[in-house]
Amino acid sequence: MRIGVDGSKIPHEATDTPFQILDKAKNYGLEGVYFRTILDVSPTLDHGLLAEVRAHADDLGLYLQMGLAKVNPYAAAEAPAVRRLGDGDYTRGMVKMIEAASQGAGVTDLWVACANYQKGLPGYHVFDRFRTDAPWADQLVAIEKFLKLLAPTAREHGIHMNIETHEEITSYEVVRLVEAVGPDTVGVTFDCANVVVRGEDPVAAARRVAPYTRATHLRDFVLGEQDGTFGRVFATIGQGVIDWDAVISILHAANPELPLSIENAGPTLHLPIGLDDPVWTALHPDLDPAEVTEIRRLATAYARQTAAGERPSIDTVRATEYNGEKMVLESADFLRSTLNRLGLRSFETAH
Structure with a gap:
């Protein structure tokens, strides 16, 4: 289990090239980079450039993972670059990204997600789960259809589209999508700090997704009220409430070579968790009372x-100035x- 970092979150200048980002990760003593999307590496899908990035990562001894884009047709308008790649066809744009990742970069594990975080919107509307123009059940149907549309291309190129346990979707729903489309083409990017926003205990969620997890976004969190609203705030790994011994052991048992990619994020974001709100709970049919009890226990402790x-x-956590490098x-x-x-790896030095 090599330890790396999300390429979009590692502290770097906007003008830094993918090569410089890989160099920075290496200088931090990390062992890999998970670029959020292949377009962050090459907006034009230049196969030659992608091959050079792959070679540079190999020379540095770093793992290399990349991503595609959203797989929710209801969110496609929020990724116009993908549609442009396909000359107006979003599906064709995604196909070209899969082909470039496989043929150019030699990357076969590709991040996907089901929605964006809608920054600046009030309350639950930061999550597409609560859209009224497109009920979440309809979105899930559309997501499954779109993944099945991409599955033959994924299968042809030997890649997995790894759905992130993002803030809008439950781990139950992610697992259902994997099993409906097929684990030969779809996997999971496990973000252990997002699942709590959907009322899930990170340890229990790890057990659900571990058989299909091929990538990770790791961060910690603390729980508490802000202005009368219960919610989650990000924290440095090991400084929050997650039981890391349990999570890492579960993931390792399923995939002992799973890359552990840190997704550092500032602590200012307080996302609501409506455990006592009937409007919120109505949109969580899989909510497990035992996991709700565990979330309350973590918050109380x-x-x-x-x-x-x-x-x-x-x-205090929210008021702490964000230092990405330190995190x-x-x-x-x-x-x-x-x-x-845990006896899972032996490191000679701290970095």
Whole structure:
């Protein structure tokens, strides 16, 4: 289990090339980069450039993963670059991205997601799950149809489209999509901090998705109220409430070579979790009372530690100035020590 970083979140200048981002990851002592989309590497899908990036990653001894785009037709308008690649056909644009990843970069594990986070919208409307013009059940049907449309191309090129457990979708729904389309072409990108927003315990969610997980977005979180609303705030890995021994052990048992990609993010975002709201719970038919109880337990334990002065309050966490480099390095150190302690890998140095 090599430790790497999300290529869109590693601290870098907007003008940095993919080569410079790989170099930075190596200098941080990391072992791979998960570029969010292949368009971040080459907006024109230049096969020659992609091959050079692949060779550079290999020379540095880094794993290399990339991504495609959203696989929800209801969100296709939010990715105009993909449609342009296909000369007006979003599907053709995605096919060209799959072909370029396979033939140019030699990358066969590709991130996909089902919606964007709608920054700036109020309350639950930050999640496409709560759209009223396109009910979530209709979106899931459309997502499955679109994945099945892409599946023959994925199969031809030996790639997996790895659906992220993003904030709008439950792990139950992700697993159903994998099994409906076929695990030979669809897998999971497990983001262990997103599942709690859908009322899921990260450990239980890890058990659900582990058999299909081929990529990760790892970050931690704390839970608490802000302005009377219960929700999640990101934290450095090991400084939140996730039981990392359990999560890592579950993932390792299913895939001992699974890359562990840190997705660092600032702590200012407080996303609502409506465990006591009938409007919210009505859109979560798979909600497990045992997992809801565990989320409440985690929040109560953290509040107790805060009151005892053992942990910073959620207000303090949110007010802490974001330092991406510090978050990446501290997260990587924690993951190394966890792997060491669990006897899953041995590291000679901290970096």
